[in-house]
Amino acid sequence: MKILVAVKRVIDYNVQIRVKEDGTGVVTDNVKMSTNPPDDNAIEEAVKIKEAGKATEVVAVTVGEEKAQETVRKALAVGADRGIHVKVDGILEPLAVSKILQKIVDKEKPDLVFMGKQAIDDDCNQTGQMLSALLNWPQATFASKIDIQDNKLEVTREIDEGLETIEINVPAIVTCDLRLNEPRYASLPNIMKAKKKPIEEIAASDLGVDVSPRLEQLKVEEPPKRKAGIKVANVAELVQKLKNEAKVI
Amino acid sequence: MAVLLIAEHNNKELRPFTLNAATAASQIDSDLHAVIIGQNSADAAKQLSELPVVKKVLSVEGAHYENFTAENFAPVIVKLAENYSHIVCSANTFGKNLMPRIAAHLDTSQVSDIIKVISPDTFLRPIYAGNAFATIKSNDAKKCVTIRPTSFDPCESTGGSAPIEKVDPSEEFSNTKFIKREEIKSDRPELGTARIVVSGGRGMQSGDNFKLITEIADKLGAAIGASRAAVDAGYISNDHQVGQTGKVVVPDLYIAIGISGAIQHLAGMKESKVIVAINKDGEAPIFSVADYGLEADLFEAIPQFMEELNKLNTIQK
Numbered sequence: 010m011k012i013l014v015a016v017k018r019v020i021d022y023n024v025q026i027r028v029k030e031d032g033t034g035v036v037t038d039n040v041k042m043s044t045n046p047p048d049d050n051a052i053e054e055a056v057k058i059k060e061a062g063k064a065t066e067v068v069a070v071t072v073g074e075e076k077a078q079e080t081v082r083k084a085l086a087v088g089a090d091r092g093i094h095v096k097v098d099g100i101l102e103p104l105a106v107s108k109i110l111q112k113i114v115d116k117e118k119p120d121l122v123f124m125g126k127q128a129i130d131d132d133c134n135q136t137g138q139m140l141s142a143l144l145n146w147p148q149a150t151f152a153s154k155i156d157i158q159d160n161k162l163e164v165t166r167e168i169d170e171g172l173e174t175i176e177i178n179v180p181a182i183v184t185c186d187l188r189l190n191e192p193r194y195a196s197l198p199n200i201m202k203a204k205k206k207p208i209e210e211i212a213a214s215d216l217g218v219d220v221s222p223r224l225e226q227l228k229v230e231e232p233p234k235r236k237a238g239i240k241v242a243n244v245a246e247l248v249q250k251l252k253n254e255a256k257v258i
Numbered sequence: 259m260a261v262l263l264i265a266e267h268n269n270k271e272l273r274p275f276t277l278n279a280a281t282a283a284s285q286i287d288s289d290l291h292a293v294i295i296g297q298n299s300a301d302a303a304k305q306l307s308e309l310p311v312v313k314k315v316l317s318v319e320g321a322h323y324e325n326f327t328a329e330n331f332a333p334v335i336v337k338l339a340e341n342y343s344h345i346v347c348s349a350n351t352f353g354k355n356l357m358p359r360i361a362a363h364l365d366t367s368q369v370s371d372i373i374k375v376i377s378p379d380t381f382l383r384p385i386y387a388g389n390a391f392a393t394i395k396s397n398d399a400k401k402c403v404t405i406r407p408t409s410f411d412p413c414e415s416t417g418g419s420a421p422i423e424k425v426d427p428s429e430e431f432s433n434t435k436f437i438k439r440e441e442i443k444s445d446r447p448e449l450g451t452a453r454i455v456v457s458g459g460r461g462m463q464s465g466d467n468f469k470l471i472t473e474i475a476d477k478l479g480a481a482i483g484a485s486r487a488a489v490d491a492g493y494i495s496n497d498h499q500v501g502q503t504g505k506v507v508v509p510d511l512y513i514a515i516g517i518s519g520a521i522q523h524l525a526g527m528k529e530s531k532v533i534v535a536i537n538k539d540g541e542a543p544i545f546s547v548a549d550y551g552l553e554a555d556l557f558e559a560i561p562q563f564m565e566e567l568n569k570l571n572t573i574q575k
Contacts, residue, residue, distance in 0.1 A: 022522065026389035035390055047503075103358070104367045127503060129522075131385055133370045138328065138358035147329055147434040150355045153496070163437065168351040169450070169505065171497045174437040175327075181433070187503065188490060223367035227380065228393040235528065238549035240540075244562035247534065247552050248570070255532045255549065257454070257511040258478060258573055 010064045010157075010179070012055040013119035014089065015110055016048040016071050016080040019130040032228045044080045047125025049192040050185040054155060055123050056088030057190065063157050066090050068117060072109050074098050078208060085203035086195035092206065093117075097213035097220065103131075105220035107139035112216040114144060119180070121162075126151050126184040137184035147177035153188040260289040262338060263312070264331075264347035264356070267294060267302040269324065274451055275348045277309065277412035282405040283346040284311040284413065285375040291316060293338060293425070295331055297324040303422055310418035320427035325439070326352060329431035332359040337428065339364055339400060344378070349404035350450075350505075361402035368402040369394055373409035387502040387525035408450065408508040408529070442495055449481040449498060454511045457483030457500055457527070458493070461516020461537065461556055465493040470560045471515060477567050483507065483527070485517045501526035516556045519544025536560075 020026065021041040028035055044052075055067040069084035070093040071077045081092035095109050114122060127134040141148035149155075149164035153172070156163040160179045165172055167186050195203070213220060241247045251258045263283040266273040284290045293316040294303045303317045316338065322330045335356075339345055345360060347353040349371040361368040373391075374382035380395045381403065396403075449455065456478065458471040468488075475482045483505075484498040500507055502525040512530035517523060519535070519542055527533070528547045535548035538555050545551040552559060567573065 020386070025521070026386040028390050035386060102367045104362065104365070107362060129387065129502065132387065132502070133368070134354045135358035135361070135368055135370060138355065139362035141329075142332065142359040142362035147431070148355070148359065150328075151351060166351075167496045168439075169497060170439065170441045171495065172440045173325075174439075176435040176437055178433040187486070188496065223396065223398045224369065225395040225397065226392055227395055229385070229390050230393075232384070232388060232391050235533075235547050235549075238533070238545075238547075238551060240545070240551045240553060244552065244554070244559055244566055247550055248563065248566040250550055251511070251532070251534070252570060255511070257532050258567075258570070 010120045011066045011068070011117070012058065012064050012121045012123060013068050013070060013114065013117055014051045014055045014084065015122065015124040015136070016052065016069055016084055017045040017128050018042050018071065018073055018077040018080045019045045019128055022046055022129055028229055028231045032230060034226070034229050042076070044083055045125050045128045047127065047185050047187050048080070050187055050189045051123035051125055052084045052087060052089060053190045053192040054185060058157060059088070068093060068119065070095065070110070070113055072097060072101060072106050072213070081208055082203055083195065085206040086200045087193055090206065092208035093211065094208055095211050095213050095216070101220055102222055102224060103133050103135035103139055104223065105218070107136050107143055108218045109213055109216055109220070110136070110140050111143045112218060121179060122182045124184055126186055137182050141182040147181045149175060149177050149181065150184045151186050152183050153186045155183060155189070259341065259343040260291050261287045261344040261346060262342040263290060263292040264335060264345065264353070265292050265294040265302070265306050266348055266350070266352045267296060267299060269296045269299045269302065271302050272305050274412065274448065275350060275407035277415060278407035278410045279346060279348045279405050280309055280311050280413045281410040282372070282375060283344070286344050286346065286378050289313060291342070293318065293335065295323045295334060297321055307420040307422050308416050308418045309413055311413045312418060312420045315420050315422040316425045317422050318425045318427055322430040323427070325436035327431065327434055327436060328356040328359050329434045330428070331356050332363060333428040334425070335360050336363045338425065342400070344401045344403060346403050346405060348407045350407065353404045357402055357404050364400050364402065366398045366400050366402050367396065368404070369396055370404050371406050372403055373406050387521050388528065389521065406506060408506050442497055446475060447479065447481045449483055449505055449507060452481030452507070452509055454478045454480035455483045455507050455509045456480045456513045456515065457485065457517060458488055458515050459485035459517030460487035460491060462488060462493055468493050473564060474513070474560065477564065478573060485523045514544050514548070515560065517544055518542045519547065
């Protein structure tokens with residue numbers, strides 16, 4: 010079994026986002042970037058499956074500008090075998106990314122494609138589902154547990170009402186929840202080894218995919234600020250305020 | 259062309275957020291139709307037909323629709339989409355799972371999780387866990403939009419009498435099989451729609467200690483929430499998680515206990531009307547969004563809180 014894992018470079022989850030004054034987006038210059046957190050879970054799961062002898066190869070792919078390659082390098086450092094970097098400048102919509110990934114799937118013919126359930130920058134939550142639609146493959150979204158049995162997967166999905174279990178036939182797409190596993194850290198020797206692993210570079214323009222945007226981002230602004238609250242001295246004061254000032258209890 | 263709303267239901271009745279999604283959809287165009295796909299879902303279809311904002315109901319029935327599998331739902335909606343300018347549904351796990359599959363088939367760039375309809379082609383949506391708002395204009399001929407239910411009021415649920423039209427089912431997608439659903443049943447209000455939410459975080463230190471949260475919630479008639487840290491630690495099940503990748507709640511009162519307030523958690527609750535934070539770390543970021551902050555050891559504060567509540571003659575429910 011061969012597993013393709015898609016990873017995205019995003020602003021690090023600990024960074025306090027600042028909106029640009031001209032309203033064109035958020036500040037990314039000199040801001041710490043890292044792999045989209047649930048994409049780390051996707052890589053971890055693929056590597057674990059390989060370590061359990063149930064997969065033969067793990068390929069990490071990213072779509073993005075020059076520096077996006079860092080996310081592939083990081084995936085290689087935690088156990089992916091080789092990487093693919095589809096180079097493209099500017100921000101792509103999930104539809105365009107899923108069309109590019111479709112081309113990579115056509116070329117690589119993986120049995121499974123894993124990725125995070127949502128990117129923490131645009132919060133779109135679309136790419137995995139779109140890719141599975143384009144391929145007409147089954148989709149197991151928001152996965153918190155994966156059991157591999159021959160050519161089938163039993164996947165536990167986190168849904169609003171609780172948990173759902175589905176069985177999907179390979180080839181299939183799985184989008185990963187943060188609770189799927191605990192991603193490992195890359196050890197220094199493995200970081201050094203990863204530098205020797207191959208990363209194939211592909212220009213998005215060579216894939217024959219229309220990636221032109223369909224959406225216009227007219228403005229990005231700061232959300233309304235909450236007005237500053239107060240600290241209360243004790244529980245009695247808190248309950249009194251809730252009852253008589255806020256009138257919510 | 260009219261707008262098509264995808265109803266969310268459990269085959270017996272509509273799920274409450276369908277009413278919020280109907281409000282958003284009717285703001286795009288008052289010519290609103292709604293499709294309900296399920297098995298033996300006639301009662302839910304009838305309920306849908308009674309929403310005054312809905313002008314026509316399309317009902318699709320089939321055994322393979324019983325469990326709301328996106329792979330089965332998408333083809334029938336894609337076929338119906340011919341006659342519609344917009345396809346709309348809630349941005350909860352049902353809609354998040356389904357809508358992109360439809361959008362990709364229609365070759366449309368989806369607009370996810372909108373919090374405001376500015377015009378039929380322009381929407382406001384949060385990005386970066388709600389730390390920025392983006393105004394997005396869609397230039398696609400057909401638009402696929404998911405809406406954040408808590409940002410729209412529910413529509414009226416009675417008084418309408420839209421015609422219900424049967425639509426032929428599509429073929430079954432055989433590579434995905436539903437096995438089971440583990441729903442956690444509770445007599446408490448639903449987290450997404452509760453007037454009061456009491457949430458616990460890592461500070462609770464154990465699943466057992468969550469009993470303290472439960473007692474307050476019962477006293478206040480509140481739903482129970484949790485931070486991701488508390489769910490990850492196994493203190494409480496995932497359906498209670500509030501935050502960027504969990505549920506977004508907008509109650510009248512949100513009480514955060516032992517929650518430090520990571521931006522990912524704030525994303526799910528900072529629009530609440532009144533926020534209370536109880537935390538022993540006075541520097542915790544949760545205090546930056548709290549209307550009333552109490553710097554205290556929660557294991558002392560919670561019993562006192564119960565005591566003070568017990569002293570009140572009346573509590574709003």
